[in-house]
Amino acid sequence: MNYSYSDGSTPVGLDVGTSRIVAAWPADNGYRFSSQLNSFVTLPNSRLTEGVLRKESVPHTVRGNEIIVHGNESERFADLIGAELRRPMTKGFLNPGEPESMPMMQNLLLSLLGPAAHARQKLFFSVPAPPLGAHDSLTYHEATLRQILGELGYDAKPINEGLAVIYSELESSNYTGIGISFGGGLCNVCMSYLAVPVIQFSVPKGGDFIDSNAAAVTGEMINRIRMIKEDGFFFNAISPDKAHQVLSVYYDDVIQSVVQAMRDVFQQAKSLPRLGRPIPLVLSGGSVLAGGFRERFEQALRQNDFPVPISEVRLAAEPLNSTSRGAVIAALSEM
16 A cells, blocks of 8 residues: 655544544555543642653643643643643543533644644544434534634545444454444444444433442542453453442443444434345444443343344454544545
8 A cells, every 4th residue: 555645635534532532544554553642730829840742742731820731641641730630521522511622623623733734735534423312512512623624724524424434343354244333432333334324312421431330439530430441341350349349341332332322323213224235234333342341342232133034243453543534544545
């Protein structure tokens, strides 16, 4: 795979997730990726702290009496000082209750992407589908991201997150199948037929739902629960640790909620294409990295008759990079 552009620019795919932002670019050996945690934490301002952060190349902003550390290093600093991370986004959308939401998103995208390499450099960014039974904040969210990216010089276009997963993972089935992204704020579901989205929706539960509820039950901080979860949690593992037991309960809750929502939406759909054969279903996102997740999901899916015949349930090749990869594939298709 050899990409060469006369204007010196390359298209970009961007996964704008509640917990993490991932960028993808085409490269000679396929694709390259870079990511930042979509979070920040505030520290008391001092010249010594600021000097050390600058020396260690830690992304930060100085504002009055505060130093705001954003991106990947924010989690480490939050754990060190016993503070909860703050997020520019919540439940899949920009957080209207966070006064630093827009400036922090600007800082994060600038540090991750930099300004466009060329005027109107093409970029596709992920947006969620409207959540079932919840207020739709998509219009404001999409317009704000487009504005921020436009100010950086990009020709930015949105792509549904679930559809991006399909573009990334289902080329072998001519982009026919179901893509599900289990993100931090939402679980996005998309069914596509020959690359055309047929059904798109999201369920307002995700990794943050698991973390916050497990933290409330155990009395641990959310940051600590998140670190326990990401440090080798496995379904069905016999563990005396209360946090692991509680995590299993809330993982199951999310899986059952998504499967039931899919069953309801697909049964009520009036314009499903006639499928000549069963279709694949692919799972992506950070939550699917838990050991045994795929098996747990497939078990829930096959407990009762599902309205659409499924040939296989599999994990994305790189669950954390799947959405950004699909977004850059969409951008490449328009070059």
